[in-house]
Amino acid sequence: MTHAPLTLFNSLTRKPEPFAPVHDGEARVYSCGPTVYNYPHIGNMRAYVFADTLGRVLSWRGYRLTHVINITDVGHLTDDADAGEDKLEKAASERAQSIWDIARHYTDAFKADVDALNIRQPAEWTVATDYIDAMIDFATSIADRHCYEIDSGLYFDTASVADYGRLARAVTEEGEGRIDAVEGKRNAADFAIWRRTPPGETRQMEWDSPWGRGAPGWHLECSVMSGQVLGFPFDIHTGGIDHREIHHPNEIAQNQAFCGCGGLDEAVHSGAKIWMHNNFLVDRTGKMSKSSGEFLRLKLLRDRGYHPLAYRMMCLQAHYRSELEFSWDGLLAALTRVKRLLTGARNAIGASGETVASGAVMADLAIDNARLRALLDRFDAALADDLNTPVALTVLDEAVTAKKVPAEEKAALVAAMMAVLGLPLLAREDFRIRPQSAQLDETEVEAAMDRRKAARAAKDFATSDAIRDELAAKGVEVMDGDPLGWEWQPG
Ligand code: AMP
Ligand code: ZN
Numbered sequence: 001m002t003h004a005p006l007t008l009f010n011s012l013t014r015k016p017e018p019f020a021p022v023h024d025g026e027a028r029v030y031s032c033g034p035t036v037y038n039y040p041h042i043g044n045m046r047a048y049v050f051a052d053t054l055g056r057v058l059s060w061r062g063y064r065l066t067h068v069i070n071i072t073d074v075g076h077l078t079d080d081a082d083a084g085e086d087k088l089e090k091a092a093s094e095r096a097q098s099i100w101d102i103a104r105h106y107t108d109a110f111k112a113d114v115d116a117l118n119i120r121q122p123a124e125w126t127v128a129t130d131y132i133d134a135m136i137d138f139a140t141s142i143a144d145r146h147c148y149e150i151d152s153g154l155y156f157d158t159a160s161v162a163d164y165g166r167l168a169r170a171v172t173e174e175g176e177g178r179i180d181a182v183e184g185k186r187n188a189a190d191f192a193i194w195r196r197t198p199p200g201e202t203r204q205m206e207w208d209s210p211w212g213r214g215a216p217g218w219h220l221e222c223s224v225m226s227g228q229v230l231g232f233p234f235d236i237h238t239g240g241i242d243h244r245e246i247h248h249p250n251e252i253a254q255n256q257a258f259c260g261c262g263g264l265d266e267a268v269h270s271g272a273k274i275w276m277h278n279n280f281l282v283d284r285t286g287k288m289s290k291s292s293g294e295f296l297r298l299k300l301l302r303d304r305g306y307h308p309l310a311y312r313m314m315c316l317q318a319h320y321r322s323e324l325e326f327s328w329d330g331l332l333a334a335l336t337r338v339k340r341l342l343t344g345a346r347n348a349i350g351a352s353g354e355t356v357a358s359g360a361v362m363a364d365l366a367i368d369n370a371r372l373r374a375l376l377d378r379f380d381a382a383l384a385d386d387l388n389t390p391v392a393l394t395v396l397d398e399a400v401t402a403k404k405v406p407a408e409e410k411a412a413l414v415a416a417m418m419a420v421l422g423l424p425l426l427a428r429e430d431f432r433i434r435p436q437s438a439q440l441d442e443t444e445v446e447a448a449m450d451r452r453k454a455a456r457a458a459k460d461f462a463t464s465d466a467i468r469d470e471l472a473a474k475g476v477e478v479m480d481g482d483p484l485g486w487e488w489q490p491g
Contacts, residue, residue, distance in 0.1 A: 003362075003377075003380060003381075003384065004380070004381045004384045004385070005018040005019070005384065006018065006019040006057070006058075006061050006384045007019070007384060007385060007386055008054075008236070008274055008276060008386055008387070009276065009321060009386045010267065010273075010274045010275060010276070011167060011244055011275045011276060011277050012166065012167050012264065012267050012270060012274070012275045013267060014169075016386055017274065019058075019235075019274070020273075021063060021235055022233055022234060022235055022268075022273060025062070025063060025064055026063060026064045026065075026066065026235075027055075027058040027063035027064070027065050027066070027235050027236070028066045028068075028230040028231070028234040028235045028236075029051070029054065029055060029058070029065065029066070029067045029068070029230075029234070029235060029236045029237075029238065030067075030068045030069075030070075030222070030225075030226040030229075030230055030234060030236070030237050030238070030272070031047070031048065031051040031067070031068070031069045031070075031122070031237075031238045031239065032047075032069075032070065032072075032222055032237075032238070032239040032240075032243055032247065033069040033070040033071050033072060033110075033125070033126075034071065034072065034106075034110050035072040035076040035087050035088070036071055036072065036073055036088070036102070036103045036106035036107045036110060037076075037087040037088045037090070037091040037102060037103075037106060038091065038106060039106060039109050039110075039295075039297045039299070040109070040110050040113055040297065040298075041288050041289075041295055041296050041297050042281060042288075042296050042297060042298060042301070042311055042326070043240075043280060043281035043282075043283075043288050043296070043326075044240075045113055045117060045298065045311070046240075046278055046280075046281045046315050046324065047238070047239065047240045047278050048069070048114060048117070048119050049117055049119060049311075049312055049315040049316075049422075050238065050278040050315070050320045050387075051067070051069070051119075051238045051278075052117075052118075052119040052120055052422055053316070053320070053387055053389060053421070053422065054236070054238065054276065054387060055067045055120060055122075056120070056359060056360075056419070056420050056421070056422055057383045057384075057387055057420065059359040059360075059361065060359070060360055060361060060362050060380075060383070060416075060420045061362065061384075062361055062362065062363050065123075066123045066124075066229075066230065067120075067122040067123055068122055068123060068124045068125075068126055068225070068226065068229050068230060069122045069124075069125055069126075070125070070126045070127070070128060070221065070222060070225050070226075071103075071107050071110075071125055071126070071127045071128065072128050072218065072221060073088060073099075073103035073107070073127060073128050073129050073205075074086065074088060074128050074129050074205045074215055074216065074221075075128060075195075075215055075216050075217060075218040075220075075221055076088070076218045077218065078090060086203070086205075086215065088102060088103060088205070089203055089204060089205070092204055098204065099204040099205055100204075103129075107127075111125075113297075113298045113308075116298055116308040117298070117308050117309070117311065117312050117422075118309065118312060118422045118423070118424050119422070120359070120422075124229055126225040126229060128216070128221040128225070129205065131221065131224050131225055131228070132207050132216065134224050134225075134228055135216045135220050135221065135224045136194075136207075136209050136210070136216075138220065138223065138224045138227075138254075138258060139154060139193050139194055139209075139211075139216075139220060140210060141258060142156075142193075142254065142257040142258055143193075143210075145160065145257065146160040146161070146257040147193055148186065149211060150182070150183065150184035150185065151183065151184065151196070152182055152183075152184075152192065152195065152196060152198070153192050153193070153194045153195045153196040153211055153212075153214055153217075154192070154193045154194040154196075154211040155182075155185060155186075155190045155191065155192055155193065156190055156191050156192075156193050156250070156253060156254065156257075157186055157187065157190055158187050158189045158190050158191070158250075158253055159186065159187050160257065161253045161256045161257055162256070162262055162263035162264065163263045163264040163265075164189065164249065164253050165189065165249045166249070166252075166264045167244055167248050167249045167252060167264075167270075167275060168244060168245045168246070168249050191217060191219060191246075191250050192217040193216070193217050193219075193220050193254075194209055194211045194212075194214055194215075194216060194217065194220075195214050195215050195216070195217060196211060196212040196213070196214040197212070197213050197214045197215070203215060218247070219247055219250035219251050219254060220254060222247070222251050223251045223254040223255050223258065223271065226251075226271065226272070227255065227258065227271065232255060232258070232259050232271045233259075233268040233269075233270075233271055233272055233273055234271070234272050234273075235272065235273055235274065236272060236273070236274045236275075236276055237251075237271070237272035237274070237275050237276070238275075238276045238277070238278070239277055239278075240277060240278055240280065241277040241278065241279050241280060242280075243277065244275075244277050248275060251271065252264070252270040252271060252275075255269075255270060255271030255272075256269055256270065256271075258271075259271065277321075278320045278321070279320065279321050279322055279323045279324070280323055280324070281315075281323075281324050281325075281326055282323055282324070282325050282326065283296060283325070283326040284325070288326070296326065298311065301331065302433055303435060303436040304328075304435050304436075305433050305434065305435035305475075305489070306331055306332075306335055306433065307335065307338075307430075307431050307432075307433050309338055309423065309424075309426070309431075310331055310332075310334045310335035310338055311331065311334070312338075312422065312423070313334040313335070313337055313338040313341075313423070314326075314330060314331055314334040316389040316390070316392075316393055316421055317334060317337075317389070317390055317393065318389075318390065319386075319387075319388060319389065319390060320387055320389070321386070338423065338431075339428070339431055341396070341397065341400065341423065342423070342425070342426060342428065342431070343428065344397075344400035344401065345400055345414050345415075345418055345423075345425060346425060346427075346428075348399075348400055348407075348410055348411055348414045349411045349414055349415050349425065350411075355415055355425060356415045356416055356418070356419035359419060359420075360415070360416035360417075360419040360420050362376075362380060362416075365412060365413065365416055366409075366412075367409050367412070367413055368406075368409065369405050369406050369409050371402060371405055372399070372402065372405050372406075372409050372410060372413050375395055375398055375399045375402065375413065376413060378391075378395045379392050379395040379396065379399070379417055379420075382395060383420065389421065392417075392420075392421065393421070395417075396414070396417045396418070396421065399413055399414050399417060400414055429442075432488075432489065434475075435475055437475045445471065445476055445488060448467055448470070448471055449478070449487055449488060451463075451467060452464045452467040452468065452478070455467065471488070476488055476489075477489050
């Protein structure tokens, strides 16, 4: 059986391209990580659900995956260009806290969200401040030919590499307008490689360098960490679509300079063969902004009684290159779907106890039954088509409900499909989350449910209704006759 080639949309060429690894049998992937000055919002987490799905599909296709996600704990300014303050320095001074404590706290919070969404741990989390020496070495090696010094630091001359800005497609007047003018820059798009600490100021994070005491530019970090850990060229670089405009074109320019590479008609000259970008999660209520008080982060979803995997499902239901609009109704629909899927999958898998620990590999699946085989092929073809998860999910639904097929093979197939999509086989109790507004704990709810069951059995409907109302007042919705067998949920 031959399978459709794995095809991924390359933002650099704006075309789908077959995946052809740089190193036989391997896939090396770098994802731009979070800037750890605040909690991630759920839009940020869409970027990592996407990167995780990509990684799982590469593993499913049999590639040995090395995934790296960085932690930006220095250098990211409040503006994506070169203006504003360092996001971490700003947070530290506003909260009168040590910058290192802030970075540690939000790194831990980010990793907790990664776990909650069942995103696999990358092979390595690279932390920017661990790579300062490597950044200075990198900058030193390109400084003569590609950089110049001005008062505020060492700048990259974007005219010194071929095809600057191709990833963004247009370095338009409008685009350039967003880049603040810094006195002495040769080209509007030139960016800081090393930011010298202004005289009379001190930063909590600063290091000595050939260009004075200061801190690295944000773009430099990713070029250095990706190149050092994965080696240029590596296979795939990912990030949110905003990075297609400034951050990644600048990384690419640095990579070209470092490798002594030519123009970008050869995609490998960019440092990675394929550049992939997830589209945005958008929200009309304005709560995506980290500056709004109660912003949309996973904790808010949990506080309202939504299991984080409902959000993973919401992401999977859309193609990663489509904009996804957030709504509470949409999240509720995703929660219902993931619960239904889980009930079905656990029934299908139940007896055999089949599980796939962290990843599934297509070649390991022995499926002889023709109907199941066809489902497997359709599932794989959907994912091979630039990670079409919405279609893969519908095929999974079909597999879960397939009748008159060998139970063991069905169990193995369903377990593998769930694993590829990163949906763990949780028990239904695990899916219940008590919203903050609810005042009962689970044991109390279960006890009330038992009392109510007894009242109903005794046809004492007055008592049973009273218990239901009592529970409702405490934020618990009783679900009589729920087809999925969920007796109650946080209301
Ligand atoms: P940051 O911490 O700002 O560097 O962002 C971390 C990741 O989240 C980056 O890959 C961004 O491109 C991505 N991102 C930011 N906002 C959104 C959004 N609303 N939807 C999807 N991805 C986003
Ligand atoms: Zn980056």
